[in-house]
Amino acid sequence: MYVAARGGEEAIQNAETLYRALNGPLSPALVEGIERALPYLVDRVMAEGSLYAPDLAALAIAQTGGDLYEAVLLLRAYRSTVPRLAYAEPLTDADLVVVRRISAAFKDIPGGQVLGPTLDYSHRILNTEALSRDVQPEPPAEAEEPAPRGYFSVADWHRLNGLLAPTAKGEEPVAPGELPDVTRDPIAFPAPRAHRLQSLARAETGGVLALGYASMRGFGLIHPTVNEVRLAYADVRLRHPITGVAFSLGRARISACEVVNNMADRLELGFAATLGWNEVKIIAGAMLDMEMDKADAHPAHTEEFVLYHTEAVESSGFCIHYKLPHYVTFNSGLDALRRVLLKRDTEQRKRVIDEPVVVEGEEALA
Amino acid sequence: MDHPTLLTALTQAPAAALKRFADEVLADIRRIEVIENRVGLTMWPMRDPVHGADFFLGEVLMAEARVRLGGEVEGYGACLGRDVEQALGIAVLDAAWRGGIATRRIEEFAADQALIQAEADQRLLRQVEATRIALETF
Numbered sequence: 001m002y003v004a005a006r007g008g009e010e011a012i013q014n015a016e017t018l019y020r021a022l023n024g025p026l027s028p029a030l031v032e033g034i035e036r037a038l039p040y041l042v043d044r045v046m047a048e049g050s051l052y053a054p055d056l057a058a059l060a061i062a063q064t065g066g067d068l069y070e071a072v073l074l075l076r077a078y079r080s081t082v083p084r085l086a087y088a089e090p091l092t093d094a095d096l097v098v099v100r101r102i103s104a105a106f107k108d109i110p111g112g113q114v115l116g117p118t119l120d121y122s123h124r125i126l127n128t129e130a131l132s133r134d135v136q137p138e139p140p141a142e143a144e145e146p147a148p149r150g151y152f153s154v155a156d157w158h159r160l161n162g163l164l165a166p167t168a169k170g171e172e173p174v175a176p177g178e179l180p181d182v183t184r185d186p187i188a189f190p191a192p193r194a195h196r197l198q199s200l201a202r203a204e205t206g207g208v209l210a211l212g213y214a215s216m217r218g219f220g221l222i223h224p225t226v227n228e229v230r231l232a233y234a235d236v237r238l239r240h241p242i243t244g245v246a247f248s249l250g251r252a253r254i255s256a257c258e259v260v261n262n263m264a265d266r267l268e269l270g271f272a273a274t275l276g277w278n279e280v281k282i283i284a285g286a287m288l289d290m291e292m293d294k295a296d297a298h299p300a301h302t303e304e305f306v307l308y309h310t311e312a313v314e315s316s317g318f319c320i321h322y323k324l325p326h327y328v329t330f331n332s333g334l335d336a337l338r339r340v341l342l343k344r345d346t347e348q349r350k351r352v353i354d355e356p357v358v359v360e361g362e363e364a365l366a
Numbered sequence: 367m368d369h370p371t372l373l374t375a376l377t378q379a380p381a382a383a384l385k386r387f388a389d390e391v392l393a394d395i396r397r398i399e400v401i402e403n404r405v406g407l408t409m410w411p412m413r414d415p416v417h418g419a420d421f422f423l424g425e426v427l428m429a430e431a432r433v434r435l436g437g438e439v440e441g442y443g444a445c446l447g448r449d450v451e452q453a454l455g456i457a458v459l460d461a462a463w464r465g466g467i468a469t470r471r472i473e474e475f476a477a478d479q480a481l482i483q484a485e486a487d488q489r490l491l492r493q494v495e496a497t498r499i500a501l502e503t504f
């Protein structure tokens with residue numbers, strides 16, 4: 001059995017035309033405006049689309065009328081059509097121009113704390129003046145001396161103070177081409193750490209937040225503190241294929257977070273990073289990273305649960321597939337239900353006919 | 367000027383200025399062969415500060431070009447995004463610099479661009495410094 005739609009092609013075309021007409025025209029100015037005016041939204045689409053391309057992410061937002069799941073899908077689809085040309089050099093602290101760096105665990109971290117661009121301490125009030133006139137932002141204040149480009153990592157500071165185990169040394173660094181890669185290999189559990197961190201980097205923000213928040217509210221086994229949050233511009237460094245020298249082919253926005261938990265005899269860290277600036281995602285992600293290491297984590301915080309259910313395209317795709325025609329499968333279930341009802345009805349009638357009538361009470365006496 | 371500094375300055379130059387300059391340098395070049403000029407992805411690994419291992423932060427869209435000048439010297443250029451002309455311009459300048467063509471002009475252009483970038487960085491970092499907080503325990 002199958003179900004065919006009559007006039008479907010024309011209806012589908014008309015539906016898309018209506019969608020685009022209601023969303024308004026697309027133009028280079030609109031795309032440039034989105035890229036310029038909505039950088040955090042563009043960051044989110046790039047991170048979840050796992051492709052750093054601000055103009056294309058802005059285009060995806062414009063083309064989908066701001067439907068983020070569709071925008072991420074568009075970017076992932078585009079990404080799958082272009083070849084992989086190279087592997088950049090691993091991003092380290094030396095490649096960062098840090099614009100925001102805070103710690104909630106230690107007030108006196110080496111290099112100090114800079115708030116950078118943030119609304120953390122601002123009143124959240126709609127600026128309704130902007131509905132009737134242009135509102136220009138004030139020029140930012142400038143100190144006499146510049147902040148440092150980068151900072152000594154808080155985690156390394158802990159290591160120097162003997163609070164944290166040193167990172168594994170002596171192992172040969174894995175060539176980038178040999179790194180586990182979720183875009184090419186299925187994840188097997190327990191996942192390699194590279195798979196876990198890559199999955200968190202491209203995970204859907206709302207999913208990461210929901211599971212992270214569940215841990216924070218009390219379903220988790222830990223109560224960590226933010227060790228360090230960093231927002232930065234990072235040089236993407238590539239090796240010149242002829243001379244072999246490394247150079248920067250440009251800068252991209254990234255964010256990274258470590259959370260720290262105070263154990264009986266040591267500190268332990270959780271970590272998450274992502275393309276673009278997205279603090280909610282990296283804080284929740286870093287907490288989930290730590291939670292996933294626990295032997296008896298809440299079922300919603302096991303590695304498989306977290307990594308599978310925060311995959312942006314798979315989860316949204318699975319959800320929206322439910323609105324596509326399911327007539328045959330649903331009808332098959334309905335047929336089974338009708339058969340059961342018919343059988344029950346028949347058996348009941350048969351029972352009524354076969355069984356002797358028992359009359360109770362006053363009717364029996366009469 | 368060393369090679370990495372030159373390449374970094376060229377990739378960070380505004381695309382329009384770079385293309386104009388590459389066009390000027392091209393006037394001094396007899397024969398150019400474009401070996402590759404395309405758009406693609408570069409995988410971007412990051413070092414995990416917890417365990418020290420690398421993982422892929424994501425992919426970066428890039429344009430790249432490889433050229434050969436005068437049948438001899440090869441040059442390579444790459445930049446973020448999809449601008450294959452920008453990548454081609456960088457590759458031409460790279461090949462010219464490596465082949466000793468217009469070396470001084472190219473280095474001057476790159477030095478100017480590096481200075482502009484450094485000044486922009488300094489301004490940004492002074493703005494960041496203005497957001498520094500000192501925390502005291504009472």
